[in-house]
Amino acid sequence: MISVKNIFKNFGDLQVLKGVSCEIEKGEKIVIIGPSGSGKSTFLRCMNLLENPTYGEVWVDNDLVTPVDPYLHFDVIEASNTFKKMYAEKKAAGAAKSDGDLKHDIIMEIKEKDLLKKHEGKEYNALVKKIYNDNQLDINLARQRIGMVFQQFNLFNNLTILDNITLAPMKLKKMSKSDAEEKAFKLLDRIGLRDKADSYPQQLSGGQKQRIAIVRALAMDPEIMLFDEPTSALDPEMVGEVLDVMKELADSGMTMVVVTHEMGFAREVATRVLFMDEGKILEEAPPHEFFSNPKSQRTKDFLSKVL
């Protein structure tokens, strides 16, 4: 579904993500946990490019939505002037290794030391362009397939609940008003909020807003749903109703990626738990294994504090 390849994200001098990779398969329910400031929200927001990664690539199915990261393509590095120069130098110095090993070593050196410059020759540029043109997908099209739910709900304050849900399907999928509304009411029935169709977001409780936000994303028939700490801004008594909707969604087979502090939810729903700290994925495992038998000391410390 989504594959994230070696993502780095810098905010000014602060490096929030330090080379994160993850493959998300259809039907998986991935829960990302970790201390605050560990980069988990940024990582999630990189998946639909609400944050543009500094390095690295994001693929949605077989389509590239970020610019090409030359370091991820060995043939691109090999076509660069830097590579050619280093190769010629090492050859002249009489390297003892086989040709294949030598090339591999140089590629690794270039990659690790970030040696690629702006102008790396025609062949290099043509290759980067080709990879991009062959694979790229407009991010707006990709986002139609990726639903997202925010910590702060972000319902459109100037629209009624019904319009909140029908706006995107009507605009982007050219659905007729009546079809879109019929679908919206079906979705509202599912969460028991049909009577709020004509209300405005400010008139609802946090839990109701978040359930509507989930339904708004579902109205686009996404193939995957991203949740960015969906219960963190809620009163404790409202957390349950939102988690119930999410569990029901998980049971229906939706692919989900959830950043959360709800360990109970992780244990119950996740197929895989990722633990992030300081911009890296430290550990990933199925929940029973992750919670009962964490491998790294950092994970053990974290779990001992939150469980």
Place this chain on the structure above:
Amino acid sequence: MNIDWSVKFQGFWMRFWGKGGYKDVVIGLKNTGIIAVGGLIIGIIIGTLIAIIKVIPKTNKLLSFLDKLATLYVGFFRGTPMVVQLLLGYYVLLPMLNINMDSLFAALIIFGLNSGAYVSEIMRSGILSVDPGQMEAGRALGMGYGTTMMRIIVPQAVKNILPTIGNEFISLIKETSVVSFVGAVDLYKAFRSIATANYEYMVPFLAMAIIYIVVVLIITMLVKIMEKRLRASDKR
């Protein structure tokens, strides 16, 4: 000083009603309305466009060029008095371009351009006051920047800035008193011709002031009503 108000008032009334001076006042009032309303509408359209150009992330050269152009435009129209713009437009630019234009229409356009510069700043602050999460939510659903801007952000921004736009409208109404510089009939010109007919200025100009105040008070009220209706989505 002893002022005989009744005599002054009778003199004014004779000119105003008896000799048909009110007709000019009505035309002046109508022109004031046309220029202020039309100017504000043009101003809101131009101002919204400029505000969006200003807040949009500058991803290509065209956008940064437009941004510079907008800065220049706003700088000129905020940096010179309305009268100067009116005179430059009507007596310099139009003859240079060899265009014959009705003075009222010319004034309307210049008021629109002037108002656009002010509205752009008001609108920009309005757009920036909308929670960035609203844009993110729109983009996350797959809607483009422009669609999200026009359907979600701008309506909320307008609600936030409506009182300020009301002020802009009021100052436009008051500034229409300079259009007589290019020969258009407005309230000032209408009352001045009544006044100069018998060299009696006090009552006509007082009457003019009262009309301005009444108009402005009515507009203020209308803006309040509109604000209340737009706040409907805020009720709890």
